[in-house]
Amino acid sequence: MIDLPPYADRDLVAERLPLIFPEGTPNRNYCVRELAASTVFAALYVGAVEGTGCYLGPVHVYRMTNEQAARAEDAERLGYDKAVLKRGGHVSGARWYADNTREPIRDETLRDGLVAIGAITRREDLPTTSGKPRYALKRDFAALFDPALAGEALEKRIAEFQATHLSKSALARVTIMQAGAAARSDGVLVTFPSGETRPLAPGPSSFIAQGVVEVFAPRFLETPAVLWLSESGNKVVVRDDRIAASIGLNIEADKNLPDLILADLAPRDPLIVFVEVVATDGAITPRRQEAIFDLTDAAGFDRRQIAFVTAYQDRASAGFKKTVTQLAWGSFAWFVSEPDHIVILRTGSGTCASLAQLVPG
Structure with missing residues (x-):
């Protein structure tokens, strides 16, 4: 007879999964939704834990019933x-x-x-066509659902699991997402390239704007400058007419202006970057792109000096999922949670490059 883990009901499993896999975890929805809680519950129920020789199959999950799940005795579980x-x-x-x-x-x-994240192990000695159960919870993952584990002890064990099983990039993404959650209530202090600081109102948009100014600009621009930053309600936080005038840009409040205007002053002909911050809506769409081009064309700028960026908190955010199909070709998308990467929506104008030419070297 196998040594079954302590009985934990599905509600407890559902409560702990979001703590174990916080915002920013890869494929988080697959790891925290009801179906995941049912799967982990069923594995614990039958004792499908690494090293026991007992394994879980999908059948254990979809054939479970409320009546059976309430029977916590070892004999019932094994039966x-x-x-x-x-x-x-x-x-x-x-x-x-x-x-x-x-x-x-x-x-x-x-x-x-759960397999991809390292919470569940899978037997590799079975043919892919085999119907035999092949999944088992990792021991340190299964231990997180012991009802006797609570408070600081639970938090410590969860942190240890995350440090062991989440990749460096996933942990960094989780940390950034948690910082964004805090910013929703605490407000945001932004440090500009000049060293000046300005407070922004609490909220996810301010957190994304902070990321654009403090992280995106120095990463992707050689000599960055912030020419314009506005908050919701058209409150102008920064307006640098001196630098704008020096590069020939006259910024006038206009309904088509985005949340941020950056400039890279390093090139002989400065690059002007129009950035839209998206927490829920408001991406750089083809219509917005053309409206801004109308402004820059009238000011005499070559379109090669103009760039468009839509900034999001994360690829899994509701704002990105809602607006990704609206993004203008010839623009970029950037995510605070993955700051070293950028999405290029390349146009097919002129001679289109082959896929081989587009593959990163």
């Missing part, structure tokens, strides 16, 4: 494991899910979610 693996094995009550939930459990919750 369920045997029943679901038998043809015609009886389990009382209405199933949690239909049989066709097998694919999202296997492909999303397990393969792309």
Whole structure:
């Protein structure tokens, strides 16, 4: 008989998963949704934990019922494991899910979610066509659902798990996302390239704007300058008419102006970067792009001196998912949570490069 882990109900599992996999975790939705809680619960219920020799299959999840899940005795738990693996094995009550939930459990919750993140291990000695159970919770992951573990002890164990199983880039992304959450209530102090600081109102847009000024600008511009920064309600936080005039740009309040205007003063002909900050809406769309081009054309700027960037908090954010299909070709997208990377929406004007030419070297 295997040594079963302490009984934990599905509500406890559902409560802890978002703590273990905070905002910024890759494929987080697959790891924290109800189907993930059901999967982890079922694995704990039957004792499918690394080193026990017991394994979980999707069938353990979709054949579970409320009546069975409430039976916490070891004999009931082990009996369920045997029943679901038998043809015609009886389990009382209405199933949690239909049989066709097998694919999202296997492909999303397990393969792309909990296995990919290192919370669940998978047997590799079975043929891909085998119907035998092949998944088991990692021991240190399973231990996080012990009901006796709480408070600071739980927080410590979660931190240890994250440090071991989340990659460096994932941990950095989580840290940045947590900083953004704090900024929603605490407000944001932005340090500009000149060294001057200005406070911005609390909220996700201010956190993204801070990232554009403090991180994006020095990473992607040689000699960055901030010419314009406005907040919601058209409150102008920064307006540097001196630098703007020196490069021939006359900034006048206009409904088409974006949240931020940056300049790279290093090139002989300075690059002017129009940045739209998106927490929920307001990307650089083709219409916005053309409206801004009208302004810069009238001022005598070559279009090669103009760049457009839409800045988001994260690729998984609601704002990005809502507006990605609206982004203008010939513009860029940048994410605070992945600051070293940038998305280029390359146009097909002129001779289109082959895919081989576009592959990063």
